[in-house]
Amino acid sequence: MSRPEHDRGSSRRAVYETTKRALDVLCASSALVLLAPLMLVVGSSVAVFLGRPVLFRQMRPGRHGEPFALVKFRSMRDVDAAEGLLSDADRLTRFGRLLRSTSLDELPSLVAVVRGDLSLVGPRPLLMQYLPLYSEHQHRRHEVRPGLTGLAQVSGRNLLDWDERFDLDVRYVDERGLLLDLRILAQTIGCVLRRTGVSAAGEATCAPFRGSARFELEGPAVVPTTGVSTTGVSTTTVSTTTVEIEVAA
Known part of the structure; x- marks a missing residue:
């Protein structure tokens, strides 16, 4: 790519990022009201x-893997209130399933959109402990702000396997633009109304990510270390008494 073409591409990307951020703040602020x-x-x-x-609070990786506090409405029973050791699927009540299937549990996350930790559209923020498990390709999902909804969420959500989800996340990073964002938002409304892909069979959401063959082929991704322990959890802001644990959103 020649220098002028590169400059035009960079300029278009800057306009898109500025416009998207302004729309994020406007839409999220209006929605909160x-x-x-x-x-x-x-x-x-x-x-x-x-x-x-x-409210349920948990540290999640944001842009470039930097941790931020994700806040949702709680949808699971307190682990101390459950009899014995129960899976997340067993701790998820009928009321909690309703919250998740309608995405009402996500409403407090609009504050993170206004704050700049989240965008309306982008790869969903997963767990901090997944960071060391990503391949270089998979880690590219953190080149942009995570989102409330994304390409993977309107393409099967938790019914997809992890490699499929990450491929869609990286595809979004490469192809992102306002038209794609608007299409994803429109499709998200349909997915919420149909309540499709909310959870895989026998899971509260989906099975935990334990790495993939691509990790061996491509090698581990280089992840940020500032404020993050070797397990990928913030060393300063994560409480050891977190009540609810989600493997994915």
């Missing part, structure tokens, strides 16, 4: 059916 009554109802319902705390 308009949906405040609904969030109050959902929060009160969580307190009644699941008890406190109402």
